[in-house]
Amino acid sequence: MNKGSDGKTSQKMASQAYGQKMAKTANMKVVEGSYAVAHAVMCCLPDVISAYPITPQTHIVEHLSQMVADGELDSEFLTVDSEFSALSVLVGSSACGARCYSSTTSQGLALMYEVLYNVSGMRLPVVMNVANRAMGAPLNIWNDQQDAIGARDVGWLQIYAEDVQESVDATLQAYKIAEDSDIRLPIMVCMDGFILTHVYEPVELLDKDLARQFLPPYRPEYILDPKHPKTFGAFADPSTYTEFRYQQFEAQEKALDKIEKVAVEFEEVFGRYYGGLLDSYYAEDAEVVIVTLGSVIGTIKDAIDALRSEGKKVGLIKVRSYRPFPVKALRKSLKDASVIAVLEKDVSIGSEAGLLTDLKAALYNSQIRTPVIGFAAGLGGRDITIKDIRRLVDKAEAARKGIESEFEFLTLRKEIL
């Protein structure tokens, strides 16, 4: 795996400490993805957890409620009347200085939409796992990323995990990023629904003591307190509204550094690093570079291994942070590619798709004049196979000679149209 120079230095510094900690952190278990994430949340000691089982649902909050019931976790656990209320109660708790957690997915995230803007606008560092799933209609409970990509402009940071281990680790990192006094923004830790939430795989569960050492207690400067009365959620007229938005924008820009820094700090304590904003796989000398998000990366890596053995120079850039969007890091990583193929599990109906549009915009004012083509795939839970990746690479190679189609649905079943 490729790392930035900061990562390499820190890894060296961390290696001795890591060696000492190996015994403590060797906690590998085969568990369900949802349990692994719930365990990570437990290690973060949230004050308040809210839960609503909109269809579809994951087991994360069920595991957490059991931990509370068993006395393993001392959190206030609220079962509420809707996903809308699930996030709304956290507005109140967070304004009281609570560390807050919820998880949601597809329709639930959509129902929260209005509150999403509120949480970020009020600068409340709520952390939420989003089990990425398709949006109805038609009703579909399987994985794609339409839900979170559709919420890209709500002011939350969005981190996408490749596997369960990353989902676990990103959840702990998320609190450290969100609660930083320079950031103070909520985060969605996105993990592919079913594929990561319901899978059983070996995971190194977080060590509680190390997690607490890594993540300091949350002590915000301003809370709802009768001794120091403050007004939260005032209305802002045109003379001040823009500045509120600007400050959020600025905080997201600061998060670009913070995400990297926290990834490195995490490595120092836990010995695992996946890139902060981006990660790469055989990208340095690649002619065809695939850019994507989430769990499909495992399949792509297998496809790249096969293609490399056949002499094809194919590589991968994994976008870990979608918001903030890492423009500079992407320009740097993609400067030598001959063709770029974006693969994503969402579509912006009437345009293209989120990652593709953002990536093209990021490259437009740079020196990079590499052809960029995009593919929607894996919608509503359709499998993306190695064969599909090979087709994508073939199309990308063809595009080097001239783009025929800028954006297409990769696995379209034309026979049922």
Place this chain on the structure above:
Amino acid sequence: MEKSLLAPGHRACAGCAMPTTIKLVLDAAGPNTIVVSPTSCLEVTTTPFPESAWCVPWIHSLFENAAAVASGVEVMLKRRRQDTNLIVIGGDGSTFDIGMGSNSGMFERGHKILYVCYDNEAYMNTGVQRSGSTPFCVHTTTTPSGSKSFGNPRPKKDMPAIARAHHVPYVATASVAYPVDLRRKVKKALQVNGPSYIQVNAPCITGWTFDAGTMIELARLAVETGLWPLAEWENEELVGVKKVRRPKPVEEYLKIQGRYKHLFKKADGGDMLKQIQGLADANIAKYKLVD
């Protein structure tokens, strides 16, 4: 009265009952209080950034989630064993309609929260549209009177009954015109170890159209005609009613408000006046308002 916990200089209309209601509620509750409000005239007139009229901690999030936000505050107060009054103050649109889901959740979960609805019987902040609280025959911008319309065709939703159906331990109606009664009810509600609900009749000069100096008189007439009974329920039992010595005819209340003026202009308005008198008479019988 000591220094008001709602500072002067807010931007509410002259003759608006909302700030008077808030002052009375806060006067009863005292400074050790947190207030949660939904979007409303209240939020717009008292918190234009960077100003705020609130001398107690106050939070607003959205139109339909004040009860949920308050639930989140309440669990943190309990977690910190902090003995602070927690009050939602919101209008009827958020209380009766769009916030019903989160209100129901808050009531049902049994949070120790006093919910005060200042009820001006329509969506006033957005331009006087009908709400679930708008009474029969009221002219609003979405239930206008006209040659084929007497205004709102439906009676007011019985929100106190909905609260009681959630087994809310203390439910009351009150009026801005009866400050001693309102303060007493707020103090009583704050002693309840669970949710409580007080619905306060609060005339809106913009939506109801009346002379600014007559707001209290108008609110008093709502009680004296039997259209707004002052009642309180403990554990779903009716425990108190303010008696009305000699109920006044509803015309006395209706004729001084622009929102009912079509009833006095239209030829067949008299039938509607009779029906409204019927509603008052039903209240008088139901609550035994007259000894």
